[in-house]
Amino acid sequence: MRAQNYVGYAASLGKMERFLSDIEPTSASHGERYVFVIGPFRTARAARWAEKYGHLNPHFNQVADAERISALPEFAQGWAGCAGGEPANGRRGMPPRE
Secondary structure (H helix, E strand, O other): OOOEEEEEEEOOOOEEEEEEEOOOOOHHHHOOOOOOEEEEEOOHHHHHHHHHHOOOOOOOOOHHHHHHHHOOHHHHHHHHHOHHHOOOOOOOOOOOOO
16 A cells, blocks of 8 residues: 555644545544544545645535645636745635636
């Protein structure tokens, strides 16, 4: 099995952290480092989005949300083209208003 992307909440750091794992994380294997883990993510892009914008974000409830939101053209364009990596629409981690 190849390594897959996961995001865990590292309480000691007080933030979400992306990591790769060859095995499915459990309390026994990753419990000392992470309070909770979400994944596996299909893409590294979605795992990076979840790491940066996922914690306490009401738009992010499952892996599919991160995959969908991180793939929006507004975010891909905004992250690449803005200083500091913020979305061009100015709404951190949230889809654009319709």
